[in-house]
Amino acid sequence: MYDIAIVGGGVIGCSIARELSRYNLNTVLIEKNNDIATGTTKANSAVVHAGYDAPAGSLKGKFNVRGNEMFSQVCNELNVPFNRIGSYVIANDEEDMKTIKDLYDNGVKLGINDMEIIDANEVRKNEPNLNKNVVGALYAPSAGIVESWELAIANAENAMDNGAELKLNFEVKNIIKNDGVFKINSENEVIESKMIINAAGVYADKIYNMVADSHFEIHPRKGQYFLLDKVEKDLVNHVIFQCPTKMGKGVLVAPTVDENIILGPTSEDLGIDEKENVATTFEGLGFIKEKVAITTDKINYRNVITSFAGLRAEPSTGDFIIEESDQVEKFINVAGIKSPGLSSAPAIAEYVVELVENSFGNLEKNLSFNPIRRKRIKFNELNDEEKAKLIKKDPQYGNIVCRCETITEAEIVDAIHRNAGGQTINGIKRRCRPGAGRCQGGFCGPKVLEILARELNVKPEKIALENIGSEILIGRTKEKI
Amino acid sequence: MKYDIVVIGGGPAGLAAAVEANKNGIKNILVLERDRELGGILQQCIHNGFGLHIFKEELTGPEYAERFMDELKELNIEYKLNTMVIDISEDKVITAVSPTDGIISIQAKAVILAMGCRERTRGAISIPGSRPAGILSAGTAQRYLNMEGYMVGKKVVIVGSGDIGLIMARRMTLEGAEVKAVVELMPFSGGLNRNIVQCLDDFDIPLMLGHTITEIRNGNRVTGVSVSKVDENLKVVEGTTFDIECDTILFSVGLIPENELSLKAGVELSEVTNGAVVNESMETSVPGIFACGNVLHVHDLVDYVTEESRKAGRFAVKYVKGEINGDKENVIDTKPLNGISYIVPQKLRTAYLDDNVSLYMRVRNVYEKATFVIKADGEIIKEIKKTHLAPGEMERLSIKTDLIKNRNISELTVEVVEEVK
Numbered sequence A: 001m002y003d004i005a006i007v008g009g010g011v012i013g014c015s016i017a018r019e020l021s022r023y024n025l026n027t028v029l030i031e032k033n034n035d036i037a038t039g040t041t042k043a044n045s046a047v048v049h050a051g052y053d054a055p056a057g058s059l060k061g062k063f064n065v066r067g068n069e070m071f072s073q074v075c076n077e078l079n080v081p082f083n084r085i086g087s088y089v090i091a092n093d094e095e096d097m098k099t100i101k102d103l104y105d106n107g108v109k110l111g112i113n114d115m116e117i118i119d120a121n122e123v124r125k126n127e128p129n130l131n132k133n134v135v136g137a138l139y140a141p142s143a144g145i146v147e148s149w150e151l152a153i154a155n156a157e158n159a160m161d162n163g164a165e166l167k168l169n170f171e172v173k174n175i176i177k178n179d180g181v182f183k184i185n186s187e188n189e190v191i192e193s194k195m196i197i198n199a200a201g202v203y204a205d206k207i208y209n210m211v212a213d214s215h216f217e218i219h220p221r222k223g224q225y226f227l228l229d230k231v232e233k234d235l236v237n238h239v240i241f242q243c244p245t246k247m248g249k250g251v252l253v254a255p256t257v258d259e260n261i262i263l264g265p266t267s268e269d270l271g272i273d274e275k276e277n278v279a280t281t282f283e284g285l286g287f288i289k290e291k292v293a294i295t296t297d298k299i300n301y302r303n304v305i306t307s308f309a310g311l312r313a314e315p316s317t318g319d320f321i322i323e324e325s326d327q328v329e330k331f332i333n334v335a336g337i338k339s340p341g342l343s344s345a346p347a348i349a350e351y352v353v354e355l356v357e358n359s360f361g362n363l364e365k366n367l368s369f370n371p372i373r374r375k376r377i378k379f380n381e382l383n384d385e386e387k388a389k390l391i392k393k394d395p396q397y398g399n400i401v402c403r404c405e406t407i408t409e410a411e412i413v414d415a416i417h418r419n420a421g422g423q424t425i426n427g428i429k430r431r432c433r434p435g436a437g438r439c440q441g442g443f444c445g446p447k448v449l450e451i452l453a454r455e456l457n458v459k460p461e462k463i464a465l466e467n468i469g470s471e472i473l474i475g476r477t478k479e480k481i
Numbered sequence B: 001m002k003y004d005i006v007v008i009g010g011g012p013a014g015l016a017a018a019v020e021a022n023k024n025g026i027k028n029i030l031v032l033e034r035d036r037e038l039g040g041i042l043q044q045c046i047h048n049g050f051g052l053h054i055f056k057e058e059l060t061g062p063e064y065a066e067r068f069m070d071e072l073k074e075l076n077i078e079y080k081l082n083t084m085v086i087d088i089s090e091d092k093v094i095t096a097v098s099p100t101d102g103i104i105s106i107q108a109k110a111v112i113l114a115m116g117c118r119e120r121t122r123g124a125i126s127i128p129g130s131r132p133a134g135i136l137s138a139g140t141a142q143r144y145l146n147m148e149g150y151m152v153g154k155k156v157v158i159v160g161s162g163d164i165g166l167i168m169a170r171r172m173t174l175e176g177a178e179v180k181a182v183v184e185l186m187p188f189s190g191g192l193n194r195n196i197v198q199c200l201d202d203f204d205i206p207l208m209l210g211h212t213i214t215e216i217r218n219g220n221r222v223t224g225v226s227v228s229k230v231d232e233n234l235k236v237v238e239g240t241t242f243d244i245e246c247d248t249i250l251f252s253v254g255l256i257p258e259n260e261l262s263l264k265a266g267v268e269l270s271e272v273t274n275g276a277v278v279n280e281s282m283e284t285s286v287p288g289i290f291a292c293g294n295v296l297h298v299h300d301l302v303d304y305v306t307e308e309s310r311k312a313g314r315f316a317v318k319y320v321k322g323e324i325n326g327d328k329e330n331v332i333d334t335k336p337l338n339g340i341s342y343i344v345p346q347k348l349r350t351a352y353l354d355d356n357v358s359l360y361m362r363v364r365n366v367y368e369k370a371t372f373v374i375k376a377d378g379e380i381i382k383e384i385k386k387t388h389l390a391p392g393e394m395e396r397l398s399i400k401t402d403l404i405k406n407r408n409i410s411e412l413t414v415e416v417v418e419e420v421k
Helices: A011-020 A059-078 A094-109 A120-126 A148-161 A201-209 A282-295 A341-360 A384-393 A409-417 A425-432 A445-456 B012-023 B040-044 B061-074 B138-148 B163-174 B193-203 B260-264 B302-320
Strands: A002-007 A027-030 A087-091 A116-119 A136-140 A144-146 A165-167 A174-178 A181-185 A190-198 A218-228 A239-242 A252-255 A261-264 A304-315 A321-324 A331-335 A400-402 B002-008 B029-032 B048-050 B078-080 B084-088 B093-098 B102-113 B117-119 B135-137 B155-159 B178-184 B207-209 B211-218 B222-229 B242-245 B248-251 B255-257 B289-291 B331-336 B340-344 B347-349 B356-363 B367-376 B379-389 B395-400 B411-418
Touching: A002 A011, A002 A181, A011 A027, A011 A148, A011 A331, A011 A341, A027 A148, A027 A190, A059 A144, A059 A148, A059 A341, A087 A094, A094 A116, A094 A136, A116 A120, A120 A136, A144 A148, A148 A165, A148 A341, A148 A425, A190 A201, A190 A341, A201 A218, A201 A304, A201 A331, A218 A282, A239 A282, A261 A282, A321 A341, A331 A341, A384 B093, A384 B102, A400 A409, A400 A445, A409 A425, A409 A445, A425 A445, A445 B138, B002 B012, B002 B302, B012 B029, B012 B040, B012 B061, B012 B102, B012 B302, B040 B061, B040 B138, B048 B061, B061 B302, B084 B260, B102 B302, B117 B138, B135 B138, B138 B163, B138 B248, B155 B163, B155 B211, B163 B178, B163 B193, B163 B248, B178 B211, B178 B242, B222 B248, B289 B302, B302 B356, B331 B340, B340 B411, B356 B411, B367 B395, B379 B395
Parallel strands: A002 A027, A002 A190, A027 A165, A087 A239, A190 A331, B002 B029, B002 B102, B029 B078, B102 B289, B135 B248, B155 B178, B155 B248, B178 B207, B331 B411
Antiparallel strands: A087 A136, A116 A136, A174 A181, A181 A190, A218 A261, A218 A304, A239 A252, A252 A261, A321 A331, B084 B093, B093 B102, B117 B255, B211 B222, B222 B242, B331 B347, B340 B356, B356 B395, B367 B379, B367 B411
């Protein structure tokens, strides 16, 4: 019997699992997919917003500002790269300047005190590749960039280091509550828990409907993106937002922590049943190009390395839903965590612990809790002396498997064997980046597969790209197929 | 460590360059290879058709590579395997990594870049859809099949008609897979004509020119594609869409020279070839750094790679021996005009030309009965008639050096003139 079952291994579920591991609670994180961080968490803008644009008084506004404050410490403890590079909302005319002033005022109301409205010269000096018609910008120095999936994975790993459990490929089929105990059923397994935290992303309404008449719906909203090669890394230095207008929110141009450039997203409302629709489209990608051209005309689309789409969990209520159900005791919804969900994640997790404490009464501290996640060695970032030393200690550091991102065999082996380790080609890509570069795994894919099969002691045919059913190889040659 | 010549890459280009350099009198040579064996991509090209020009016989890829590997070993040329070069400085200090040697720093007098190329990906051409299993580049599938002995699918659609895609169409068929179609956006194939005949026609695999994939259907794995016709502006024609059921999509949509290291060394690149700008000696903009093979421009025939690489090896020796004084006088620029997308080399220093000058180039379109017109400062010096030209087949034009030497020419142009039908 678990004390708490968290449904959903995205950045929210993983962050909550880690916060709860500070206490002596028997916690399990359950995820329907073959890896954590495979839903919204793996395909978004990867921006930590300053928090000036959510309405004052909303949960989005409150948690964004608090979450942003917490980011530096959380990322330090978890050894997740986070760069507070700041953001610009650029204005192209006087109308935009008025909008920017409104955003500034709203930000002040929410408690953000370090914003500045800067003039065209200042913008051009710091961002020479933006189009010449820019007249000013709202500068928010506290905005930052982070790998959202690494943040989720690091939270899950640290939670497990501190005693939490993780169950993958556990798709909740139904939930029955009897005598204060939830029985959570998957296709072929049942677990029992005293409490459920519903962090199921776009499926949060479906999960809640298993125990109650949900008062909210979660609609998937698709966002498509382009990712550019590192040769474009100097294009912009800040996260560049367009000024929201009647025509829409616009698209962003931003560096990533891995020195790529990200462009997007689109914002397309999908049907309630399209919760797996992450296909990019001609129209969507065309829309991004058209919109990005308003920000900068300096992009060479020959340097696109990939495009992708993700789904945001758009709640029918318009705001985050973070509360214990009024229909079902000890069932906490953490639903509708759309943008700025990533930015809010640490603060949401902190608040959910309060809700748990309110429900359970005083929580007992886990005295052996260690907030530090062991640092991931990044061979490429070391100096020659450090590299030589490492290879001497472990020759697998001398085997560069991914030539585009300079990732060594030892880094891959480490990514497999950590808590919440990667068991799939994409899982390894998310953890240490082989295949994330310009050849997109063309060269390193077969080598990563071989290492996975060896380390997990399974046949190569068992190694999947992502979920079960997405195996790369179908069998040996010379066998009947 | 110090070497006279360091060759980066032990594929066909690097091997030919190293062997030739040795034969020309420099013995202090090191070849650095990132893979576990020499031979480069030829090791996975187990089909035949290699060596028709150089050896006048048909070899498989590994056999072709082996001839050079044997020669390299006979000549006692040093090489290191499992060694990845991570940096080259402008003053030719090379940093490499290997499990056995750790970090190595090598000062070279001359460097020959022979790192090859990579495949253009689905992402780079922005084919929309999801990212399920069953989508690979053709070369990756070739590696799984020929090097590791695994199949990647049963029902295959190949996107793009580059040579690797065509070769894989036949290869997958021979292994029992059903190759449903090769879908090519352009109105002509990007591969060699002989491969279309031998790999598609002989196996009744349809080549759909002027078509593109407009939808990928999938669960965890690909389940099918929608294919549509495109018009002359490469826009999808409404109402022409049809579906093909498949579990695998292989992309063969072009190759890109891998020049990230070259950039670190300060080498100037061409925006057309994505390879270095070189002179008649295959020397880049950085004196003493040479480039040859697919890192310079993408070839369809390894024979031309060998030819070009031998030249790089020979001139690297001259450079080390101080026989090239770097004089900038009498440099002729080669310039592609009508119908030609690029010419390599881009610069010719007349002082260092052999008796004949070889110009490697690709045409932009398919031509039946056309003439290459070569002009020196606007004056026609040679015309070469051809019955068939296609972008997928590299052309090599040879002209007598006497025609351009000692005439103070500044520009050599090549254009395609089509015969009036």
